[in-house]
Amino acid sequence: MLAGFFTLLAFQLLGEVLQRLLDLPLPGPVIGMFLLFGYLCIRGEVPKDLETGSQRLIDLLPLLLMVPAAGMFFLGDQFADQWPGFIAAISLGTLATLVFSALILGWLSKRRQEKHD
């Protein structure tokens, strides 16, 4: 498990180094994720340590996210006039995204099937 943590940290560090060296707009951890993905594709399998290590971390995510989410209750007056926009984006935006993507994917896969027939 610790060897898995080491791999994750090493790839993040590599991502951060690349981000600074090349002055990339992407966040370091995201670059690290792509590097690890490339490494896995070349290797053709996921090492056991990495599997357990990353699963432990992914299981912990709700706990890690609870802390920043709590900050929402303390946004105070400066955010008071932002709620309508926030709520509209979350509710209507999400419903629209579900409908829109389902229509697109439905249409694309149907078109593809017809081509194959």
Place this chain on the structure above:
Amino acid sequence: MTELLNSPLFALTLALGAYVVSLKLYLRSGRFALLHPTASGAALIALALVLLDRDITAFYQDVNWLLFLLGPATVALAIPLYRQLHLLRDIAGPLLLTTVIGGSFACLSALALAWLFGANQQTLLSLTTKSVTTPIAIAVTEGIGGLITVAVASVILTGVVAIVTVEWLFKKLGVEDDRIWGFCLGLAAHAIGTSRAFERSPVAGAFSSLALCLTGAFTAVVVPLAAQWFAT
């Protein structure tokens, strides 16, 4: 006594306690979406801080190292992405195209709606990542200058809205193919949607994970580039 209240020990005990209690509550309620641990646990933490008259910034400093783990957790997402890749084989074209178009739509529709209702620039920046998994959303929002707190809340609430409405919505639309059902839920509602998709079927769950990974990767690349382009 007060120095104990101001210690990382107390802050961490509070965070873990809120986690344990909210997880139990969530499972007891039959996974009722509004009680999702991240939302209900956050409310518990906030309530405790108010009752104890503690400052949220001080609390953040005490549990700062917990947030550090979000970095390696983001890197760890490479593993599910790699694992789900085989699903692309049959319908790679439609799925990738839907990721690009649907992922952009998720971001742009949020921006347009928030802007219409008078949101300021910082709120807009914090809403760009509402449909992507939280570690990526945090990394991206931090990079482009949004409010992490707002970004996390938008991600969680997006997931809640999606899983509460998806059944009814997709029935109306006549979406029955589990692959489409899962993929679109994962695209719109990341990990929260994915756990809901697994409740429908393993196929829906797998396609939802694939969409979660693809949308996260796509957004992580495009949003910072777009933000940089608009800023100059």
